[in-house]
Amino acid sequence: MINNILKLICLILFFNVLSVQAQKVIEFYPSKKDMTSVVRNAIENVKQKDIKLVFKKGTYKFLPDYAINKFSYITNHSNGEKSIVFLLENFDTIEIEGNNSEFIFHGQVAPFQINNCKRLKISNLKMDWDIPFSFQGDVTAVNEKEKWYEIKPYREGFSWELKKGQIVFPNIDGFKFSSLGSTLTFDKDTKQVAYGALDMSLRANKVEKRPHGILRIYGDNMKSYPTIGTVIHSKGDKESNRYAPAFQVLSSKNVVFDNVTIHHALGMGFLFERTENIKILNSGIYIKEGSDRAISIIADATHFANCKGDILIENCRFEGMLDDGTNVHGTYVEVNKILNKKSIRVRLMHFQQLGFEFVGVGDEVWFVKVPNPKRAEINTVASVKVVNDRYIDLTFTNEIPADLKEGDIVENKTWNPNFTMKGCKIRDHRARNIIIKTPKKIIIEDNDLSSMMSSVMLRGETFYWFESGNVEDVIIRNNRFVHCAYGGSSEHAILKVSPRLGKAFDQTITYDRNIVFENNNIETFDNRIVWADRVDGLIIKGNIIKQTTTEEPQFPDAHMFDLINCENVEIINNVYEGNVKTFIRTDKKSKKTLKVRNNKGLSY
The missing domain is CATH 3.80.20 (24 nucleotide stem-loop, u2 snrnp hairpin iv. U2 a'; Chain A)
Known part of the structure; x- marks a missing residue:
């Protein structure tokens, strides 16, 4: 008996040693040069399925020039060609140790896209942009009768110019927003959203230069006018102001983020799609200490779409975002056509859901039949045929309900998570905490x-x-x-x-x-x-x-x-x-x- 136990222990230790030996460890050292191609080459040359990327403590700069260009579907963001710095796909194990390094990104880049990985751990790193995709200024005067307000715009650390009577920003690498777009006011001292502030979508009629660096902004479409003394912040037009999250994790499982801080991102902070078992620990999204920026990231701090298993967010700090602290949800699709007794065509309804993987073979779904919103019959998906980025044909193992009709709703039953949030601080941001x-x-x-x-x-x-x-x-x-x-x-x-x-x-x-x-x-x-x-x-x-x-x-x-x-x-x-x-x-x-x-x- 004892001999058998000893043999078993030796066998476990042997396989653990093999596992450690099989892991590819890649070390990176701080440099003043662009690190995008260095990281890209290292990842692309890895043959092993288990890798560990170790960044020695320091500052690392990432530019879009040598990033991977890849068309990406990103839920709740704009789909399209993205410049991806860390593209990590089809690994058994990924570990990234930052050693409290700072990653500074520039321009339109998607920092991390992680797809189909079985274990992921990212620890001890900070993320920021050298120039935020923002325009902001102190409100100095308001004239509602003449439909204008005046601001003193921030220049240091921001990128914008006045061109043909319009504010052009961020004006980085040839990219600019079509308008001021989504706009909100903040308390200058606390950086809290101003009391009574309204979401506004602004397209200035004209902008005039005034003395002492002041801009006068005319607009006849304003729901309300900002309060003198507040900071007014714009993030651009709705169609293009969510480029990509800091971290996009798709079709993966056993994910841990520990001590990861995001000071800015061109979309959400942490986005998970169809991913199982997720922990975000001791992490944060907030404005960097000493910065005069009004906001941290452009959208939600954390977002989970059709995930399952257990989600835990513990001891985290989320501040300054321009959307929710966390959003956890599944996806409703609408029945577009009854194809036969076992098949239907469904439609993804929101323009930022296009291309989303709503369901897979073997998933169970609920049918929700108008006018009753309660979940009704359950069926199992036997096959999935993607027609295009909006329509999907589903065939089930059993016949669909006889009374199912166009306009009814289908919900994925399999991909729903348990969710726990504890010991967190969420404040000073737009929208809901949770x-x-x-x-x-x-x-x-x-x-x-x-x-x-x-x-x-x-x-x-x-x-x-x-x-x-x-x-x-x-x-x-x-x-x-x-x-x-x-x-x-x-x-x-x-x-x-x-x-x-x-x-x-x-x-x-x-x-x-x-x-x-x-x-x-x-x-x-x-x-x-x-x-x-x-x-x-x-x-x-x-x-x-x-x-x-x-x-x-x-x-x-x-x-x-x-x-x-x-x-x-x-x-x-x-x-x-x-x-x-x-x-x-x-x-x-x-x-x-x-x-x-x-x-x-x-x-x-």
Whole structure:
């Protein structure tokens, strides 16, 4: 027996030694020269399936000139030819050790594209751009009557010029945006989105030079005008302001990012598509210390599209992004045509989903049949034929439902993850801290959250973005919500559950279920705490809510808890300190099963 155990140990050690010996280790050293071709040549010459890239501590510069040009489908970004620096495909194991080095990118590049890899670990590196794809200035004067505002634009570290009465930026390597485009204002001192700020899409009628480096910008399409003293920031037109994420990981598994910091990117920070088991640990997306930039990255800090297994985001700091802290979702596709008893043609609906791998052979799907938004029959995919980047033909192992019709929805059942976020800090950015849609376990705990819009939003939608689906098991506990929903775009809440379904769907049927919001500490100036629509099973328990005076309430008549078409809601053991008198609003359906008890400082 002992001899057998010893033999087994020796065998394990032998294979471990072989594994270590088989791994190709490549070392890189800091240089003032462009490192793109050095990295590219090293990766392309590797024969092994297991590699480790080690960067000795220092600064590394990456230019687009010798990057790999490859047409890329990138969900929630612009598809097209991309200049990729680190193209890592079909490896068994990839490890990148940065040793706290700084990677500086220039121009339109996609830093990392990682595809079909079985194990990935990236550790201890920082990422930035020498010149951000941004235009910003301090607002010095406003004249709403004459429809202009004046700014003192930032020059050091930015790239732009005034040409034929228009601001041209970033003007790098021949690339420029067609307009100022997506624009938002920020507090100059805190770098927080300005109180009451609105998203704007700007196309200046004309821009004039004024004395002392001031620009006067005329525009008759402005919804609102910026406040004097704020920083106004533009990121360009919608069609081209999301070039690529810092990290795009596709069709891979067992992924770990540890101590990775992103100060700027030309899209999202971390984007995962059809990837299994992901950890982002001790990492960050935020403006570099001492920088006068108003923003960090152009879009979401983290984004997960049709992933599965376990996702963990722990001890991370996300600040200054121009979109959500995290977005976790599947994809709804629309039935375009019934081909036969076992086959259908489906359509990807949003222009930034084109080319996305919605489903694979062996995946299970749900059929969702108008007007009922609930998941219905399950079937297994037997074959997939891609017609083009918008249409896909699916054949199933069993016959499709007899009542399935054009305009109904299909959702991938197989590719949904468990999600945990804990010990994170998310603040000072556009949009929501967390927006999430997965039917599997969701835990959001022990985080520090501050938001321009709703802090946590649960929103599946068969409209516009077509991001599935409804949640079924959510715990939001022991978090600290401070100064939330301070933007001016629309009405929000600390927790907003708000499905966005097309007009053909019944808007009264419950959609999300089993949500627990407990033991959270909330300090905010406005009224709304939980705003829930079409939820079956919502517990609001043990929360401490304190109204602050940091800002004037934007919606002073809104209710603290607002329930629409809900069932089985409990509001118990909460404590409120403040002057709000509009506590709970319900419709007839929600009132039937509502339980309210043992709360302090609020009544019903």
